[in-house]
Amino acid sequence: MGVDRLNVLMGGRTGDGVLEMGLLLCRLFSRLGYYVYLNNDYPSIIVGGHQFVLVRMSQKKVTAHVDQVDVVVALNQDAIDFHKDRWHAETVVLYNSGRENVSADLEKIVGIPISELLEEEKADIKQEQMAMLGALVKTIGIPFKRLLQTWSLEEDGENKNLQNAVKKGYEAVEPMFTINKGNKSMLPVLTGSDAISLGLLEADVEAYIAYPMTPTSPILEFMARHEKELGLHVSLPESEIAVIMQALGYAYMGVKAAVGTSGGGFSLMTESLSLAGQAELPTVIILGQRGGPGTGMPTYTAQSELSFALSAGHGEFSRLVAAPGDAEEAFYWAALSVNLAWTYQIPSIILVDKTLCLNSYSFDAQLIPLIPEVKIPEWDKKGTYQRYEQTSSGVSPLAHPPLAHQAVKTNSYVHDEYGLTSEKSEHASAVVTKRFRKVKAMVDEIADYEPVKTTGEGNIVLVSWGSNKGACLEVSDKLGLKFIQLIVMAPFPEQELKKALSGAEKVICAEMNYQGQMAMLLQQHGITVDHRIGKFDGRPFSREELENEVKKVIK
Numbered sequence: 001m002g003v004d005r006l007n008v009l010m011g012g013r014t015g016d017g018v019l020e021m022g023l024l025l026c027r028l029f030s031r032l033g034y035y036v037y038l039n040n041d042y043p044s045i046i047v048g049g050h051q052f053v054l055v056r057m058s059q060k061k062v063t064a065h066v067d068q069v070d071v072v073v074a075l076n077q078d079a080i081d082f083h084k085d086r087w088h089a090e091t092v093v094l095y096n097s098g099r100e101n102v103s104a105d106l107e108k109i110v111g112i113p114i115s116e117l118l119e120e121e122k123a124d125i126k127q128e129q130m131a132m133l134g135a136l137v138k139t140i141g142i143p144f145k146r147l148l149q150t151w152s153l154e155e156d157g158e159n160k161n162l163q164n165a166v167k168k169g170y171e172a173v174e175p176m177f178t179i180n181k182g183n184k185s186m187l188p189v190l191t192g193s194d195a196i197s198l199g200l201l202e203a204d205v206e207a208y209i210a211y212p213m214t215p216t217s218p219i220l221e222f223m224a225r226h227e228k229e230l231g232l233h234v235s236l237p238e239s240e241i242a243v244i245m246q247a248l249g250y251a252y253m254g255v256k257a258a259v260g261t262s263g264g265g266f267s268l269m270t271e272s273l274s275l276a277g278q279a280e281l282p283t284v285i286i287l288g289q290r291g292g293p294g295t296g297m298p299t300y301t302a303q304s305e306l307s308f309a310l311s312a313g314h315g316e317f318s319r320l321v322a323a324p325g326d327a328e329e330a331f332y333w334a335a336l337s338v339n340l341a342w343t344y345q346i347p348s349i350i351l352v353d354k355t356l357c358l359n360s361y362s363f364d365a366q367l368i369p370l371i372p373e374v375k376i377p378e379w380d381k382k383g384t385y386q387r388y389e390q391t392s393s394g395v396s397p398l399a400h401p402p403l404a405h406q407a408v409k410t411n412s413y414v415h416d417e418y419g420l421t422s423e424k425s426e427h428a429s430a431v432v433t434k435r436f437r438k439v440k441a442m443v444d445e446i447a448d449y450e451p452v453k454t455t456g457e458g459n460i461v462l463v464s465w466g467s468n469k470g471a472c473l474e475v476s477d478k479l480g481l482k483f484i485q486l487i488v489m490a491p492f493p494e495q496e497l498k499k500a501l502s503g504a505e506k507v508i509c510a511e512m513n514y515q516g517q518m519a520m521l522l523q524q525h526g527i528t529v530d531h532r533i534g535k536f537d538g539r540p541f542s543r544e545e546l547e548n549e550v551k552k553v554i555k
Contacts, residue, residue: 002180004034004059006140009069009086011052011079014042017129018075022053024133026189026360028142028150029057033182036189037470038360039065039540044214044298050078059183063326063361063470067542070177073136075129092176094135096128110139110173117168127165134169141178144170190363192356192467193218195327196286199334200258202371205284207233207257209246214298215357216260216288233257240265244272244283251281252410254400256338258284263292263305270312273347277317277435279410280388280396282341282348286334289353291538300538301354303466303512306521309349310490316432318344318439321490322451323351325469327361328368333487336449339374343445344395344438351489353512355467355540369449386417390430394437439491451488452496458482459505460554463529465489465518468510471541475550486518494525506530508553510546 008025012018019040026036037056043049054065068088074080074095087093090108097111112135114128137147147166190198197219200208208223210216220236227234233255237243243259250257261269266287276283289305291297309321320340324333330352337348379385379397385406389396401408409419414431416422455473461482464472469485476483484500486493501507508531509519516532523529531553535541 002178004180006057007069008055008071010073012075014049014051015047018051021133022055025055030186033184035061035362037062040358064543067544112172130162131165131169134166135173138170138173139176141175187362189360190327191360192330195330196334197222199331203335203338205256205258207250209235209243210260211240211243213262213265215354216286219260240268244269248281260286262288274313275412276347278412280345284338284341284348286350297538306517309351317435320348322488323466327363332368335371343375387419388417393441394434443491451493452500453485454500455483461504462508464510471543471546474543475547
C-alpha cells in the first residue's frame with residue numbers, strides 16, 4: 001500500500017554524516033513532490049556524542065517534528081537505545097548487523113551486514129553511511145535512479161567508491177513501503193539561516209559582521225561563501241563589541257549592514273545598541289536564542305531572550321523586534337527588518353532560535369508577500385545639513401560623508417539638530433520625543449505586514465511566537481482552536497492582537513521559557529492570559545507533546 005507521509009529517524013555519532021544523510025533524504029522527498037521538515041539534534045562537540053535527525057515528509061506543509069517514527073536508521077547502538085520510545089508497532093529499524101546486536105519487541109528489524117558488503121573496499125565511515133542510506137531508500141520504496149538523480153547534483157555523487165557502497169546497501173534489502181507521487185512541484189530545502197541570509201540580501205545588505213556563535217554562525221558561513229560573487233563585505237572581528245561597532249560605522253557611511261550573535265554576544269553589544277538608539281543609526285541584529293544563562297547549552301534551543309531584546313540597553317529609544325516562525329517568514333522579516341531600520345533610523349532585532357536557524361524546511365517562495373521598497377528620507381542638499389532635524393514624523397533626512405562643505409555629525413550624547421553636544425533641557429526633551437514620534441508611523445506601516453497572524457476559529461485561543469508556529473498550527477487545527485501567532489513584539493501591535501483575541505474565553509500561551517515572557521508582555525498590555533505552557537529543556541515542542549499539554553488545560 002502506498003504512503004503519502006513518512007517520519008524517519010537517523011542517528012549516530014556526531015561527525016558521522018547523520019545530517020548529510022538527512023538532507024539528501026529531504027531532497028529526495030522534495031523531488032517526489034512532498035513537503036519536508038528536518039529537526040537536527042546534536043551536542044556541542046565536534047566528534048562523538050549522539051546526533052540524530054528527524055525527517056518528516058507530508059503532502060501538507062509541515063514545520064514541526066513528531067515523536068513517533070516509521071523508520072529508524074541506526075548508525076550505532078545509541079540510535080537504537082535512546083529512541084525506543086519513538087517506535088510504534090509497525091516501525092522499521094535498519095541497523096548495521098556487523099556492529100550492533102539488537103533485540104526488541106518489533107517484527108520489522110532489518111540487520112544489514114555492512115562490513116561484509118563492503119569488505120573488498122575496506123570501507124570508511126562515509127561508505128558505511130552511504131550503504132545505510134542506500135538500504136533506507138530501497139526500504140521506503142524509492143527507485144534507485146531517483147537516488148542517483150538527486151545525489152548526482154552533489155560532488156560526492158561522482159565518487160565511485162561511494163556509488164558502489166550505496167548500490168550494495170540498496171541491493172541488500174527489500175522494499176517495505178511504496179511512496180505515492182506527491183502533488184507539489186519540487187521545492188528547495190533551506191535552513192532558517194539560509195532564508196535569513198537571502199532575506200538580508202534581498203534588502204541590499206552589503207556588509208555582514210559576526211563573531212561565530214551558535215545558532216547564527218551558518219549565516220556568517222553563507223555570507224562568507226558568497227562574499228566575492230556578490231561583492232559583499234564580510235568581517236569576523238575579535239569580539240562582539242567590535243562587531244556591533246563595525247556595523248554602526250558602516251551605517252554612518254551609508255552602507256547597509258547586519259550582524260549575527262547569540263545571547264552572550266548580545267549582552268556585550270548592549271552599550272552599542274544604546275549608541276545606535278541615541279545616534280539614530282540603522283542597525284540590524286540577528287539574535288539567535290539558545291539555552292542559557294552563561295554558556296548554557298550552545299547547540300540547543302530556547303526562547304529566553306524576548307524580555308532581554310525588548311529592554312536591552314540603557315536609556316529610552318524605539319526599536320523593532322520581530323520573531324519569524326518558519327523559513328518563509330525568516331526571509332520576509334529579515335528583509336523587512338533592514339528596510340524598517342533604514343526607514344526609521346532605528347535598531348532592528350530579528351529574534352530567532354536554534355530550531356529556526358539550524359533545522360531545514362521546504363521553502364516555498366510563492367508564500368512570501370512582496371517586499372515593499374525601503375523609504376529612506378534623503379537630504380535635499382539645501383542649506384546646512386542638520387543630521388537630527390526635527391520633523392513631524394521624528395525621522396530626519398539622511399546624508400552620508402563625504403559631503404562637500406558639510407559635516408555629518410553623529411553623537412552619542414544628547415545633541416541639538418546639527419549633532420552638537422548639548423545638555424540644555426529643551427534639547428534633552430526634544431531628542432527623546434523625537435525618537436518616540438517614530439513609533440506611531442512604524443505601527444501604522446507594520447500593520448500592513450501582518451504582525452499578528454490568525455488561523456482557525458473558536459473561543460479557546462492558543463497564542464505563541466517564533467519557531468513554535470509549526471506545532472501550534474497542527475495542534476490548534478486538530479483540537480479546533482484559534483491560533484494566534486505574534487510576530488512583531490516591538491512596537492507592540494496592540495490593536496491587531498486585541499482584535500484577533502476578540503471573543504476569546506480562554507487564552508493559552510505556549511513558549512520555550514520558564515517565566516512565560518510573551519505571556520508577561522501580553523499582560524503588560526492588558527491582555528489576560530489564562531494558562532501558560534512552558535518548555536525549557538533545550539528541545540522544541542513536538543506535535544504530540546504540545547497537544548498533550550494543551551489538552552490538559554482545555555478539559
